[in-house]
Amino acid sequence: MKGKIKLSQAMIVKNEEKNIERALSWGKGIVYEQIVVDTGSTDRTVELAESMGAKVYHFDWIDDFSAAKNFAIEKCSGNWIAFLDADEYFSREDAKKIPDYIRSTDESGGEGIFTMLINLDDQGNVGTSASHIRIFKKVDGLRYQRRIHEQLRHSDGHNIKVLDATQELTIWHTGYAGESGREKQNNNRNLNLILKDIEDNPDNFEMYIHLGNEYYERERFKEAEDAYKKYIDHLPEEIKGTDADAANAFLYHFYCLLQQEREVQTLVDAYNYAVIRIKENADIPYIMGRCLFDAGLYDESCQCLQESVRRLEKFGTLNKSQLAMQNINYIYEMLSEGSLRCADLKSAVRYASSIISVNKFSVKGLYLLLSAFKGDGKSPVPVKDVISYLSKIYNFSYEKDREFVKATADAAGYKDIFGEL
Structure with a gap:
């Protein structure tokens, strides 16, 4: 092992009194310190965090999540950081595994750990999932970038060496459920930050999938379609099988066409293009097969559904094809x-x-x-x-x-x- 592991738990918060105690509980016993950066709470968030032993710092909000998170990183004195939001948490069982995974990553020269993140709805049911680097080594130049939907990157652009623990470590996220999720949508905070980031960085086409998601949630389907199309048009020729963002862009672009009741040939063209570009994802042929089934085109439907099953069996569901897997009985x-x-x-x-x-x-x-x-x-x-x-x-x-x-x-x-x- 390269040295003693000191894990700092960090988060940025605002008015999280409902979540802060749970957020600071999962790490007890495994973290070296807990760093909370408050961006302007008016409830009891700060009081509760301090009562639980966290070090609380204040940061004036400047419409930039990366700036606030990087401020939190600077306040961490540990050599590894677990950066979760207040509405996210590890189970106690998974939390106990984290030190061993950090040691394995550190010994192999790694700088981060991929974990699974699963969104929960109001009833605690599992929704969408994706992989994230939320546990990482504190090294110079490794910081968050972008105002919103921020990503951890080296300042010189070289890739982060990571250990894949998506099968073993899961973060549970409740932030899109209930009143909290509706408030985030209604106040247009995320949408405005995305538009501002695109204005500042017009060549950063990665943000267009997030713009599409915001429009889709607001049922502004034509604007969402255009945003997804811009993202798709700038994808690399070779798309990795586990690229969930790329698969979702194709899938929700297709949803937008369905919501607008576009002509059949437009749907067929979009589908044919998608299954060629996204070769391992089973969700796209599942959705097309379902549409054709509802239209009474059973032979064509079966062809699509058979392709969905083939992909599930051949490529599995790791970070992909969750929709098809959840509906396999219906398929x-x-x-x-x-x-x-x-x-x-x-x-x-x-x-x-x-x-x-x-x-x-x-x-x-x-x-x-x-x-x-x-x-x-x-x-x-x-x-x-x-x-x-x-x-x-x-x-x-x-x-x-x-x-x-x-x-x-x-x-x-x-x-x-x-x-x-």
Whole structure:
């Protein structure tokens, strides 16, 4: 090990009395010091932070998150920094792992650690996710840049050497939930800072995805479409599979077209371009497949959904394809029903079987399977063969299994399925 690890926890705050105690609790026992930079609180944030032992400094707000964060970095006396916002936290289990990951990173000459960040909604449900460098070494020239959506960068431009701990360390973020999220949108703070940053740095096209997000949240879809397009037009030819920003730009550009009810050919062109540029992300073919399914274009829908499943199986979901993964059961339902409507009964059986193999009490899955066995009604699979197939999944000596299959079979056209045996 290169030397003793001293971890400073740092944050900038304003009116965070609801969050400050939790924000300062997760690091107890592993951090060397806690640095809180207040940018003008009028509630009890400062009082609470000081009562918990944090060192509190004051910084006059100048519409620049990087300036405030860099001020906090200068106040840190540790050789490593964990920089989380007041509405973000590690679980206690993950916090205990942090010192070991810092030592591993330090020993390998690294300067930062990639962690997963997951956004939570009002009910605490998991929303979007992304990876961030929130734990980093305090070295000269490594500071935040940009007024908002700030990024940690070396002043000379060379890359930060990082350890990827996205599978092991997760930051939970509540800031976009409830009243807090609505307030950030309603006061236009973020939107104004983004526009100002673009005005100051017109060639910084990375900010256009954030501009698109702000417009999209306000349902200003044409402006959002244009912003996403500017970002997409300046992406490199080779896009990394884990580039979540690039994938989201393509995805939300597509959403903007849908919201404006643009002509079908425009949607098809946008989709074809997106799947070529974003080769590993399964969300884009999932959304296109869903749109085509809703439009009754089942053959085309199945092609897109099959591509989504292929990408999930081949490339996984690390920092990508969260939407498709969260809706995988729905994807198989659409594939089964789409195949059924296209008279591809073999595929319909295969996809429906995948559904009930995971959840045997899926009404939709079993109904689609039995409907595929029924076919057009002229030459249905014999009842004894249906029962034989289902007995691999259901235990018919159990009343729950038997009654579930019977009720679903009645709906699918196999009336009194057990009585026919």
